[in-house]
Amino acid sequence: MNNFFGYESGDKSFNGRRHVNLVFQVSMSHRFSVPELGEMIFQYRKNKKTEQVVSWIEQSILSKEEVIFFKYLANRYGLSEQEYSSIVGMENIDDMKIKTPVNYNIEESVVLILHLFTAQYLAHQTSEKQHNTFQYNIGVSNNWIVGLGNAMGFTTEQLQNIARIGSPIFMQQDYSSQQSIQNCMIRNEKYILNEIFE
Numbered sequence: 338m339n340n341f342f343g344y345e346s347g348d349k350s351f352n353g354r355r356h357v358n359l360v361f362q363v364s365m366s367h368r369f370s371v372p373e374l375g376e377m378i379f380q381y382r383k384n385k386k387t388e389q390v391v392s393w394i395e396q397s398i399l400s401k402e403e404v405i406f407f408k409y410l411a412n413r414y415g416l417s418e419q420e421y422s423s424i425v426g427m428e429n430i431d432d433m434k435i436k437t438p439v440n441y442n443i444e445e446s447v448v449l450i451l452h453l454f455t456a457q458y459l460a461h462q463t464s465e466k467q468h469n470t471f472q473y474n475i476g477v478s479n480n481w482i483v484g485l486g487n488a489m490g491f492t493t494e495q496l497q498n499i500a501r502i503g504s505p506i507f508m509q510q511d512y513s514s515q516q517s518i519q520n521c522m523i524r525n526e527k528y529i530l531n532e533i534f535e
Contacts, residue, residue, distance in 0.1 A: 341423060341428075341429065342358065342429070344436055347439050347440075349439045351438075351439070352414070352438035353416055354414075354416065354420060355436060355437065357410045358435065359485075360410060360455075361456070363456045363457055363478050363481060363482060364407075364457070365427075366481055367457065367461060368398060378394075378398065378427075381393060382427050387426035388422060388426070390427060391422045391426045394427075402463075402512050402513070403463055405514065406456070406459060406518055407425065408421070409519060410452065437449070437485065441489075444526075446491070447499065447529055447533075447534065448526050450491065450496065450499050451499055451522070451526060452522075453485070454500045482500075495533055499529055499533065502529055502533070
């Protein structure tokens with residue numbers, strides 16, 4: 338899947354795929370923090386076609402709000418239905434090399450971090466409702482985001498502010514449609530950039 342994400346090139350045309358994949362991987366890392374659930378996902382993915390995996394992930398693992406969120410991101414970053422399916426269907430799950438988009442500026446980087454924290458909050462909320470027999474470790478995805486953010490040049494304090502200001506605000510809003518998510522995310526992005534990176 339290196340060619341799919343352009344990992345061996347500096348081509349910015351792959352940034353949309355990389356962005357959505359990073360956000361999806363955060364969501365799934367929360368599930369993989371539970372060995373039993375992670376094994377169930379791996380086994381299902383191994384024995385099914387991509388379209389079957391996508392349908393199962395959307396119906397059995399993700400919440401309705403998460404599906405809407407990921408489809409919003411796919412539309413925002415110009416992904417085709419096939420590209421979306423390749424990411425959510427985890428065709429790249431055996432390739433452990435995950436890279437950030439190429440040459441993101443500060444605004445684009447802030448948006449990416451906000452999307453990562455939003456995915457984390459949604460995953461935590463969903464998993465607690467759907468699979469409450471498991472003990473999740475939100476620290477896994479949180480450490481992943483902080484480590485990535487630090488590597489991108491953000492301080493831990495800045496990341497904490499993005500998480501505090503961004504995701505909780507989003508979670509208090511209507512995210513039942515792509516339009517409502519778009520309105521909320523754009524507002525949050527502007528607010529964070531003005532409050533933290535003014």
